[in-house]
Amino acid sequence: MKLDRFIRISIGLIILLVFIIAIAALLFMTESALNVWDRLVQGPRIILYGYLAVMAVLVIAAIWLVIRLVVRRKIEPVAAKKRPLDKAEILTRLREAESAGVNTRAAQAELRELASRQETGSVHLCFFGEISTGKSSLIKALIPTADVAINSVGGSTIDIRHYRWHDKSGTQILLTDVPGTGGVEGQLDEVAAEEAQRAQIVLFVCDGDLTRTESKAVEWLLALEKPLVLVMNKSDRYDREEQAVLMQRLLDHLGDLGGESARDLVVAVSAGGEMEVIEKQADGNETVVRRKRPADIGVLVVAINHLLEAGQDSLDVRRDRAVFRLAAEKLAQAEGEYRQQRAEQIIRSSTRKAVVGALAAISPGTDIVIQGYLGTAMTRELCKLFGAAPRDLDIEEFLTLSQSRAGKALPLSLAVAGNGLKAFPGIGTVAGGLVHAVAYGLIFDALGRSLVMTLKKHGQLDPGTAAKEFEEGISEHIEAGVRQVARMALDQDKS
Ligand SMILES: Nc1nc2c(ncn2[C@@H]2O[C@H](COP(=O)(O)OP(=O)(O)OP(=O)(O)O)[C@@H](O)[C@H]2O)c(=O)[nH]1
Ligand SMILES: [Mg+2]
Incomplete structure (x- = not known):
């Protein structure tokens, strides 16, 4: 009781003293001012x-x-920059990326292809759609002399082919056959999608009402902002009434997806193709013969000519924009790959330094490894690579938050390190120092990996989120890095 009173009086006196000092300081400052x-x-x-x-x-x-x-400053990560819409912008980005060491070949190739198409002044019409809807058959119907691969088994077209249709008033018009989407080879979808972006007009071929995947594809194509014709092929399979219902549904679909639901942009045709018929011979035997189905593609020709009459300039402008976006996407992908590679280099070199330090017993604990110079330097370098500009305080906070987890993970890391080292042939009993060095290296490596994951996801260093990511993934990362870090330590130990 006495003590309690004493404490309260002391606190009261301290408060009083602080006030007196504050008032004196204020008076003094005012007087000097x-x-x-x-x-x-x-x-x-x-x-x-x-x-x-x-x-x-x-x-x-x-x-x-x-x-x-x-x-907290936030620099937009390069990949998230707004999409370039003109040539100058994409060229600047390409130059910058190239000088940074990014592989810009794919993006450059897109621009070269565009330049060559611009030079010939050709108009490309891309037939796009799910497998076996009759894209190749439609091209064959438009150009009977074309050598087009058609097969009742889906996936007959496996590459991009251009067929010269006709040179209307001197303009070269090319029909592009692309692989059908939704086939077994998923990567062919990308081939087709890229070609659609390079064309001036896209003809989306379906053979009935749109499935959910087809709707998604149409939506994506509409976002390219170039003319799109919805072609319902194989209309010979439906009677007049069914056709009318289907056409109305397709028109509604197109409208719902944000497209121009003009009647002349949705056409029902029949490419013909081939059918197998059973024929009775004179001797009574039955044989299967392949017969050509008559084609009915008049409305498609009208729709295409209608779009072409609207003038090539606007077609070209929209195509160019789509190609610039495609090139920008390819560049962003290359930048992502470059960042990943660089990040791995940074982590590897920092981990090596941590291992060397631990071997030389300069860094005798996880705290020094994580919170010391190496941890700060690696965090700063990785952040810079991903376009994040954290405050020094954020880096410090992240490393401090990660510290306790790193300490807790040390026993696991030591066990993994011991096992990892034993896996190398010719290693008998492993010295304790070496195991420790590998364990520290593993923790450091895990720190780098989890940081890269956070930066990729969020584009900036939020200390709490990043430390949580480290905490959640540490065991997994420790296991993943063991071979590489153990080899690093052994090489270092030998030298
Ligand atoms: N009934 C009917 N069948 C057709 C029509 N057009 C094409 N076919 C048949 O549909 C099948 C596929 O034709 P393709 O022209 O190879 O289709 P595709 O869209 O190019 O196929 P992939 O290249 O594999 O994506 C063939 O068996 C054709 O005979 C048509 O108008 N009516
Ligand atoms: Mg085909």
């Missing part, structure tokens, strides 16, 4: 203004420092 001000006012003007200017500069510098320290 007024003194200074009086002297300045009495002195020459130039000193007054000079003094005020210096004060202003100091205040601005202080505010700037506080903002820098407190507000």
Whole structure:
């Protein structure tokens, strides 16, 4: 009871003292400020203004420092930059990426292909659709002399082919046959999608009402903002009434998906193709013969001509924009791969340093490995690579938060390291120092990997989220890195 009272009186006295000091300080400061001000006012003007200017500069510098320290800066990651729409923008990005060491070949190839198409002034019409809807058959019907692969088994077209249709008023018109989407070879979908982006007009071929996947594909094609004709092939399989119902549904679908639901942009045709018929011979035997079905593609020809009459300039502008976007996507992909590669290099070299340090017994604990110079340097480098600009405080907070998890993971890391080292032939009893070095290396490696995952996902370093990611993935990452880190330590140990 007595003690409690003593503590309360002490606290009261301390508060009183603090107040007295604060009031004294305030009085002192006011007095000095007024003194200074009086002297300045009495002195020459130039000193007054000079003094005020210096004060202003100091205040601005202080505010700037506080903002820098407190507000998290965020540089947009390169991949998330707004999509370039003109040539100058994409060329600048390509140059920048190339000088940074990114492999820009795929993106450059797109621009070269575009330039060559621009030079010939050709118009490309791409037949796009699920497998076996009759894309190749339609091309064959439009150009009977074309050598087009057609098969009742889906997946007959496996590459991109261009067929010259006709040169209307000197313009070269090419029909592009692409692999059908939704086949077994998933990667062919991408081939087809890329070609659709390079064409001026897309003809989406279906053979009935749109399935959910087809609707998605149409939606994606509409987003390319180029003319799209919805072609319902194999209409010979439906009677007039059924056809009318289907056409109305397709029109509604197109409208729902945000397309122009003009009647001349949705056509029902029959490419013909071949059918197998059983024929009775004179001798009574039955044989299977292949017969050509008559084609009925008049409305498609009208729709295409209608679009072509609208003028090539607007077709070209829209095609160019789509190709620039495609090139930008390819560049972004290459940048992603480059970042991944660089990130691995950074992690590897930092991990090696951690292992070397541990072997030389310079870094005798996880705290020094994680929170010391190496941890800060790696975090800073990885953040820079992913376009994140964290404050020094964020880096420190992330490393401090990760520290306790790293400490807890040490026993597991030591066990994994011991096992990992034993897996190398010719290693008898492993020295304790080596196991420790590998264990520290593993923890460091895990830190780098989880950081890369966070930066990829969020584009910036949020200390809490990043440390949580590290905590959740640490065991997995420790296991994943063991071979590489063990080899690193053994090489180092030998040398
Ligand atoms: N009934 C009917 N069948 C057709 C029609 N057009 C094409 N076919 C048949 O549909 C099948 C597929 O034709 P393809 O032209 O190879 O189809 P595709 O879309 O090019 O197929 P992939 O290249 O594999 O994506 C063949 O058996 C054709 O005979 C048509 O108008 N009516
Ligand atoms: Mg085909």
